[in-house]
Amino acid sequence: MHRVQVLDARGISRALERMAAELVEQVGDEKLLYFVGVQTRGVPLARRLANLVADATGHEPPVGALDISLYRDDVGPWRAAHQQPILRDTELPVAIDKKVICLVDDVLYTGRTVRAALDTLMDYGRPQAIRLAVLIDRGHRELPVAADYVGRVVPTSRAEDVQVHLKESDGEEGVWIAKEVGK
Amino acid sequence: MSVQAAARLRGKDLVGIDPLSAGEIQLLLDTAEQMRDIAARPIKKVPALRGKTVVNLFFEASTRTRFSFEVAEKRLSADSLNFAAAASSVSKGETLIDTALNLEAMQPDFIVLRHQYAGAPHQLARILKSSVINAGDGAHEHPTQALLDALTIRLKRGSLEGLVVAIVGDLQHSRVVRSNILLLSRMGAKVRVAGPPSLIPPGMGEMGCEVYGRMEDAIAGADVVMMLRIQLERQGRMNFPTVREYYDFFALTPERLKLARKDCLVMHPGPMNRGVEIDSRVADGPQSVILEQVTNGVAVRMAVLYLLAGGHGEPTAD
Numbered sequence: 400m401h402r403v404q405v406l407d408a409r410g411i412s413r414a415l416e417r418m419a420a421e422l423v424e425q426v427g428d429e430k431l432l433y434f435v436g437v438q439t440r441g442v443p444l445a446r447r448l449a450n451l452v453a454d455a456t457g458h459e460p461p462v463g464a465l466d467i468s469l470y471r472d473d474v475g476p477w478r479a480a481h482q483q484p485i486l487r488d489t490e491l492p493v494a495i496d497k498k499v500i501c502l503v504d505d506v507l508y509t510g511r512t513v514r515a516a517l518d519t520l521m522d523y524g525r526p527q528a529i530r531l532a533v534l535i536d537r538g539h540r541e542l543p544v545a546a547d548y549v550g551r552v553v554p555t556s557r558a559e560d561v562q563v564h565l566k567e568s569d570g571e572e573g574v575w576i577a578k579e580v581g582k
Numbered sequence: 583m584s585v586q587a588a589a590r591l592r593g594k595d596l597v598g599i600d601p602l603s604a605g606e607i608q609l610l611l612d613t614a615e616q617m618r619d620i621a622a623r624p625i626k627k628v629p630a631l632r633g634k635t636v637v638n639l640f641f642e643a644s645t646r647t648r649f650s651f652e653v654a655e656k657r658l659s660a661d662s663l664n665f666a667a668a669a670s671s672v673s674k675g676e677t678l679i680d681t682a683l684n685l686e687a688m689q690p691d692f693i694v695l696r697h698q699y700a701g702a703p704h705q706l707a708r709i710l711k712s713s714v715i716n717a718g719d720g721a722h723e724h725p726t727q728a729l730l731d732a733l734t735i736r737l738k739r740g741s742l743e744g745l746v747v748a749i750v751g752d753l754q755h756s757r758v759v760r761s762n763i764l765l766l767s768r769m770g771a772k773v774r775v776a777g778p779p780s781l782i783p784p785g786m787g788e789m790g791c792e793v794y795g796r797m798e799d800a801i802a803g804a805d806v807v808m809m810l811r812i813q814l815e816r817q818g819r820m821n822f823p824t825v826r827e828y829y830d831f832f833a834l835t836p837e838r839l840k841l842a843r844k845d846c847l848v849m850h851p852g853p854m855n856r857g858v859e860i861d862s863r864v865a866d867g868p869q870s871v872i873l874e875q876v877t878n879g880v881a882v883r884m885a886v887l888y889l890l891a892g893g894h895g896e897p898t899a900d
Contacts, residue, residue: 466616469628469658469888482590483892485609486616522625 408572414550419451432460433498443567445503463491470515496524505563507533510544595707598723599764614885631660636692654883728761730879743770751810776800780821
């Protein structure tokens with residue numbers, strides 16, 4: 400496995416700071432903001448963005464976690480994996496109705512996770528709007544999905560693997576593009 | 583010893599607790615715990631099993647289990663078909679295998695089977711391509727009941743390991759007790775059983791539990807007391823003199839419950855015979871988790887359906 404670093408800890412922080420600043424500016428009323436991270440690495444990123452918004456505005460937005468496993472489109476006869484995804488917590492501490500939800504994930508790739516996340520959220524209520532924030536956009540969309548806030552656009556090939564490691568979940572901090580040697 | 587959850591279930595069927603590893607049981611319980619949350623949502627339905635068909639094939643009377651499976655199927659967006667033996671071709675003399683093969687010709691994905699003969703689900707599992715789920719076979723196994731009991735205990739106590747669980751009542755005719763002994767001992771709990779000598783089958787002790795003749799000895803210091811129903815309909819004749827005498831020696835009364843730990847959980851798989859194996863003051867008392875068992879039953883059955891839908895696992899071994 401050969402890997403190249405595209406962001407270090409400082410790069411991640413700066414990207415998140417910029418995204419938080421854009422969010423505050425564009426959402427207008429920060430009291431409507433509600434961060435929801437997609438399990439698993441979207442959750443710590445959502446928490447960091449919420450903290451940055453709290454620092455900038457003095458208002459602490461709620462943070463939730465969303466598990467999308469039961470809404471995936473890769474089960475059934477067209478299923479790729481031969482096992483079901485492990486279910487993780489969905490925790491939405493306050494109702495999402497009439498809020499501006501900022502959905503947070505680490506990597507935007509095919510767009511299928513986002514589709515599943517939107518369907519999951521709709522079963523919990525009716526937000527005023529849903530925005531999408533991702534740390535990395537690696538291209539190769541299969542569905543008409545675009546992010547509103549992007550940390551870094553990283554052109555990749557499908558053979559490559561984008562690894563986002565966060566100190567909360569992985570003990571190290573950084574983003575790498577990894578490729579199987581010989582591919 | 584903390585049990586690591588398996589990544590998936592190996593088999594295509596759930597015919598009993600016996601074929602499951604501790605890791606598979608852990609995976610089922612972890613998944614069921616997440617499924618519980620769906621009942622608390624504004625929309626109590628997820629699309630995970632959209633387009634899957636489940637046949638509920640019940641050859642024996644059942645309210646709780648059949649209803650619980652049906653709720654679980656609906657919450658996962660599967661299509662349920664209900665089969666009641668009395669209103670079917672079984673009354674015209676069709677065999678179980680022919681009935682099942684005919685149903686399978688309509689391409690269901692799951693067959694949930696309740697049957698009076700031990701081993702009936704195992705036989706169907708070998709013949710059918712659909713996943714077979716045992717909803718109780720004779721006096722053999724009732725795996726989803728044992729899983730929901732385990733989930734109920736785990737939610738209250740954090741873990742099953744090291745707990746003392748006393749199971750009291752009709753051990754002879756109970757499939758619940760067999761599945762529970764297998765599951766609880768596999769997960770590190772100590773199981774004690776007690777009942778009238780005429781209702782203790784030979785070889786019970788070899789299943790990995792301690793057998794007691796006196797109920798008081800079995801429940802002394804227990805973390806959980808699980809009462810079994812006296813299955814009057816399964817007995818040609820009663821194996822004890824009178825219901826009154828049974829109550830005197832084997833009913834869970836407030837006085838007897840004092841012998842167990844102060845925070846001991848009281849469980850019953852239902853339907854209860856109040857005043858026979860359990861006193862109403864205990865059944866409705868603060869230590870009773872009997873209705874939570876019912877709630878957890880739906881979550882456990884959702885977990886079983888969800889995990890079996892995931893993989894074309896290996897067929898059930900002979």
